[in-house]
Amino acid sequence: MGQQQLNVCVVGAGYVGLTTGVCLAYLGHQVTCIDKDREKIDMLLAGRAPIYEPGLEDLLRLANARLKFTTSPEACRHADVIILAVGTPPTPNGNADLSFMEAAAAEVAAQLTGERFQVIVNKSTVPVGTAQRVNLIITTAIASRGGSANFAVASNPEFLREGVAIHDTLYPDRIVIGSASNEAINMLRVMYAPILEQTFAAPKVCPRPERFDLPALVTTDVTSAEMIKYAANAFLAMKISFINEIGGLCEKVGADVTEVARGIGLDKRIGPRFLQAGLGWGGSCFGKDTAALIRTAQEYGYDMPIVSATVSVNRRQRLRAIDKLQETLKVVRGRTIGLLGLAFKPDTDDLRDAPALDIIRVLLEMGARVKVYDPVALENFKIQYPNLAVEPCKNASELSQDCDAVIIVTEWEEFRHLPLAELAEKMTGAKVLIDGRNIIDRQDAEKAGLRYVGFGR
Ligand SMILES: NC(=O)c1ccc[n+]([C@@H]2O[C@H](COP(=O)([O-])OP(=O)(O)OC[C@H]3O[C@@H](n4cnc5c(N)ncnc54)[C@H](O)[C@@H]3O)[C@@H](O)[C@H]2O)c1
Structure with missing residues (x-):
């Protein structure tokens, strides 16, 4: 491939770490994925892949x-680049829980010998x-054992979307690298060269x-770099809440939001994406990242009313x-209600902060009988x-x-083609x-004998 091959370790083989590791290996690097x-x-x-990702x-x-x-961090000893991609789940007060990051950093530190320059990359949000x-x-771990430090830390936030994670890794809009060390930036430039220059065979x-x-x-x-990730997610969440x-x-006024979204989305300053009205956003990132951003702001005594409203509008939307x-x-008590879809979005089995969970809980509290179907996330x-x-x-x-x-x-693809007449029967x-x-045509549903209720139309 005419490129420099690096030795890369990825700590945390979840949605982000595994996708990153597998893609970097595909691009020609030597990769060790480490998970506890x-x-x-x-x-x-x-x-076999432990997650569903097309x-x-x-x-x-x-x-x-x-x-x-491997489960052992030992391979970090010989790595040029060590990518930390462990989870950063929310704590009850909205902070990002950094205990996995800190533990991973300590485990990596124990392996660093100082014999070669190594880059530690924070890919987690x-x-x-x-x-x-x-x-x-x-630094503290190395000093306490009297070793010599020869490393630099870089922030390299990840923007992939579950369901299209490989596409987003191989064909990203941008790669963000933040570091005080030019040597680290150059190393990561080499690691990402096949993507930046698109020299690989697709x-x-x-x-x-x-x-x-x-x-x-x-x-x-x-x-x-750290702020870019939070700002990007808060902005996308805001677009949907908006x-x-x-x-x-x-x-209320009798307009159709899908028409409104089409009309405003054609404005290049606005763009058509993330303007689909409905039950709102969920997933492992938007909720936790907006919460963490608000917490950071609070630490500085700074108000973020737009981000706060983004969250509260979304909470209200689920219960619509x-x-x-x-x-x-x-x-509603005593009625039978069916939920089509559990995953927070199509093409994933991820249930973290999925709107379906809130809806199920409320329906059960109200005394409804609840049936559920999801093409992939049912087992999880x-x-x-x-x-x-x-x-x-089953279907x-x-x-x-x-x-x-x-x-x-x-909005699983198969739900766009539901056998409406059969359902009605x-x-x-x-x-x-x-x-x-908003994926079904009102007329089709009504023709089949269903009472159709969309969102914002
Ligand atoms: N999932 C996404 O779509 C997405 C997108 C962009 C950014 N992110 C961010 O990336 C990070 C990882 O997210 P994820 O969805 O891949 O999480 P995940 O929970 O799927 O994976 C994390 C993995 O890290 C492992 N792990 C934890 N501590 C470890 C340790 N000390 N050593 C080795 N392995 C360890 C866990 O066993 C788990 O397999 C989070 O900060 C998240 O916010 C996620």
Whole structure:
């Protein structure tokens, strides 16, 4: 490939770490994925991906020769680049929990010999100051054993979306690298060279998009790099909350938010993406990152009313599904309600902060019988939420049997082509279809005999 091959360790083989590791190996680097979860590593050693991510297993096979999987951090000893991609879940007060980052930094520090220059990369989403904190942990550990330090920390936030993670890794809009060390920036420039220059042969499972512009490389200071990630997620979440707020008013005045979104999205300053009104955002990032941003601001005595409103509009939006049930069914207690979709978005099995969970909890509290179906996330759901007393179904048709209302919660592709007449036949009472993602044509639904309720239309 005519490029420099680096020895890379990725600590944390989750959605971000595993995707990054597999892609870097595909691009020609020697990669070791390290995870403390033995089960995950065993699955990977057997050639299987522990998460559902389209194309990941194919790429695992293609890059197999340059990939290693282990639970031991020992491989960090010989790495040029060590990428920290562990979880940073929210604490109850909204702060990012940095305990996994700090533990990983300490484990890595124990391996650094000082014999070669090494770059420690914070890829996890972490609040301002974390690069400094990681630097301190490692420096202190090395000093306490009388070793010599020869490393630099860089912030390299990740922007991939689950479901299209490989695409986003191989064909990003930009790569952001923040570091005080030019040597570190140069090392990462080398690591990312195949992506920045698009010199690799595109894998069949993830072809290069037509008319793809080379990604921008943003090199900056660490603090700005850390802030870029939070600002990006808060902005995207705000865009969705904004269109949902407009959608609420559209319902009142008789406008259609999908028409409004089309009309404003054509303005290049606004753009059409993240303007789909519906049940709002969820997932592992937007909720926790907006909360962490607000917490950081609080530490500085600074108000962020726009970010706060983004969060509260989203909370209200999820419960709009319940309002709509009450408006159409009047009484919810004792009714059978079906949820189509559990994952927070299509093409993933990730249930973190999924709107479906809030809706299920409220429906159960209200005394409804709840049936659920998801093409991929059902198994995860059964394992993670055994106490939610719902009835899992094998498909949309089985789900609709005896339902007073069906709510489309996740815009899985198969829900765009629901057998509406069959659903109507199996449902009972008012036969309400609440289209939480505005993916069904009202006329089609009504023709099939369903009472259609969209969002903001
Ligand atoms: N999931 C996304 O779409 C996404 C996108 C961009 C950024 N991020 C950020 O990336 C980070 C990772 O997210 P994720 O979704 O990949 O998390 P994840 O929970 O899927 O993966 C984290 C992994 O780290 C492992 N781990 C924890 N401590 C470890 C240690 N000391 N040594 C080795 N392994 C360890 C865990 O076992 C787990 O497998 C988070 O900060 C997140 O905010 C996530």
